Amino acid sequence: MLSHFPLGTVADRNCSCWLGAEPAYSNDRSQGDFHRTSNLPPRPRSQDFGGLSAGGSREALPLLRVARIIASGHRDAARSVTICEEERMPPFQRATPTSFRAEEVSSSPLTGRRELLRIGCACCLALVAPRALADAMTPEVERHLAAAEQAAGTDLKALLVLGKAADPNFQAPPQDVEKLIALPAPPPGKAFDNLYFVGGKWVSSWALTTSDGIILFDAMNNDNDAEQTIERGLRTIGLDPSKVKTIIVTHGHGDHYGGANYFARKYGSRIVLSEADWTMMETKPEFDRPVYGRPPKRDVAVADGDKITLGDAAVDILITPGHTMGTISPIFDVRSGSQSHRVLLWGGTAFNFGRQPERLQAYVDATARAREVAKQRGVDVFISNHSFYDGSIEKLATAASGGSNPFVQGAPTVERALTVMNECAQAVLTSWKA
Numbered sequence: 001m002l003s004h005f006p007l008g009t010v011a012d013r014n015c016s017c018w019l020g021a022e023p024a025y026s027n028d029r030s031q032g033d034f035h036r037t038s039n040l041p042p043r044p045r046s047q048d049f050g051g052l053s054a055g056g057s058r059e060a061l062p063l064l065r066v067a068r069i070i071a072s073g074h075r076d077a078a079r080s081v082t083i084c085e086e087e088r089m090p091p092f093q094r095a096t097p098t099s100f101r102a103e104e105v106s107s108s109p110l111t112g113r114r115e116l117l118r119i120g121c122a123c124c125l126a127l128v129a130p131r132a133l134a135d136a137m138t139p140e141v142e143r144h145l146a147a148a149e150q151a152a153g154t155d156l157k158a159l160l161v162l163g164k165a166a167d168p169n170f171q172a173p174p175q176d177v178e179k180l181i182a183l184p185a186p187p188p189g190k191a192f193d194n195l196y197f198v199g200g201k202w203v204s205s206w207a208l209t210t211s212d213g214i215i216l217f218d219a220m221n222n223d224n225d226a227e228q229t230i231e232r233g234l235r236t237i238g239l240d241p242s243k244v245k246t247i248i249v250t251h252g253h254g255d256h257y258g259g260a261n262y263f264a265r266k267y268g269s270r271i272v273l274s275e276a277d278w279t280m281m282e283t284k285p286e287f288d289r290p291v292y293g294r295p296p297k298r299d300v301a302v303a304d305g306d307k308i309t310l311g312d313a314a315v316d317i318l319i320t321p322g323h324t325m326g327t328i329s330p331i332f333d334v335r336s337g338s339q340s341h342r343v344l345l346w347g348g349t350a351f352n353f354g355r356q357p358e359r360l361q362a363y364v365d366a367t368a369r370a371r372e373v374a375k376q377r378g379v380d381v382f383i384s385n386h387s388f389y390d391g392s393i394e395k396l397a398t399a400a401s402g403g404s405n406p407f408v409q410g411a412p413t414v415e416r417a418l419t420v421m422n423e424c425a426q427a428v429l430t431s432w433k434a
């Protein structure tokens with residue numbers, strides 16, 4: 001009877017699976033670097049890969065192709081390809097694993113390796129290719145990363161995380177959404193006279209006060225967040241949650257829309273999303289799981305260039321495709337004493353949509369366009385819907401202690417932030433094409 005030993009994690013930004021081998025497999029690091037977990041049996045030292053085992057959920061089918069390619073590089077040894085399980089699909093793509101069994105491999109090693117490069121799973125590549133190939137980062141990729149780093153200076157380094165995927169050896173750390181959601185919320189705070197932070201540690205919610213109620217930007221993960229963090233936060237800072245007339249959901253992922261229904265049900269708040277993201281949520285939700293509130297029913301759909309008004313406030317809708325194809329990055333004015341400032345709230349930051357070059361190109365274009373728009377419009381405040389990127393929680397604490405408002409960064413800094421994101425996106429896109 002054949003036994004199958006897990007060999008390593010195969011992962012890209014979308015998914016991962018186990019590779020196993022029987023009866024023996026290589027432990028030679030010159031074969032490449034791959035990742036082990038502590039519960040794996042010791043690997044026999046052998047160049048004989050025996051039979052390769054691989055598999056996963058239906059969603060890990062690209063990795064099955066990778067497994068085939070690996071097997072094609074070891075045709076003499078490839079006798080069996082069996083099951084592995086996807087481990088680290090992004091939450092929005094996670095599904096009950098469905099086993100499959102791979103068929104015999106017949107492609108030539110050369111074709112297979114090209115295919116592998118196209119798929120771009122560095123860990124798999126490392127199993128069959130010289131290490132130098134797996135490590136390669138082209139000069140063009142390095143140029144983009146250097147440009148991003150230069151633009152980041154010392155104050156925007158958090159955004160540089162976006163460029164990490166340009167390294168062929170990079171493995172995205174697993175994201176435990178439940179744990180992130182469970183992080184205790186920071187106290188609500190005032191960023192400007194008419195803009196308040198009422199979000200959590202992981203995902204933000206911003207309240208813009210107007211002469212006729214409140215516009216909320218994003219509603220966090222679920223009813224509990226809406227009630228315990230946003231609603232309670234509004235009350236804590238002296239605002240009436242029943243005045244939330246409009247919720248602009250920056251994009252159709254569960255961590256931003258999940259609490260919207262709570263306000264719609266309780267206070268009749270209108271929910272605004274882009275046409276593209278309403279459609280995505282209705283037809284092919286990208287980032288949904290039970291911990292999130294249910295996607296809201298279609299309400300107000302907006303397009304690029306639209307304006308949402310409430311009382312004395314106007315919010316310009318800038319659509320910045322990439323993170324989702326209908327991400328809204330709103331632009332609006334805020335006040336700090338006698339000073340007026342203009343905010344760009346970047347609506348979707350991570351490249352967590354898998355290897356979709358056209359989509360990442362859209363992100364590159366969106367950041368370049370937003371940079372021009374921000375310059376023309378005199379935007380001098382850049383904030384995010386995840387505080388990791390904009391340091392909003394730390395800034396709130398600083399703002400509360402008096403002195404100059406740390407949210408007012410100035411137009412050149414806004415431009416630099418968009419350059420960091422743009423260059424990181426270009427670096428990753430270039431690495432995909434390498």
Ligand SMILES: [Zn+2]
Nearest residue numbers: 251253323348
């Ligand atoms: Zn998202």
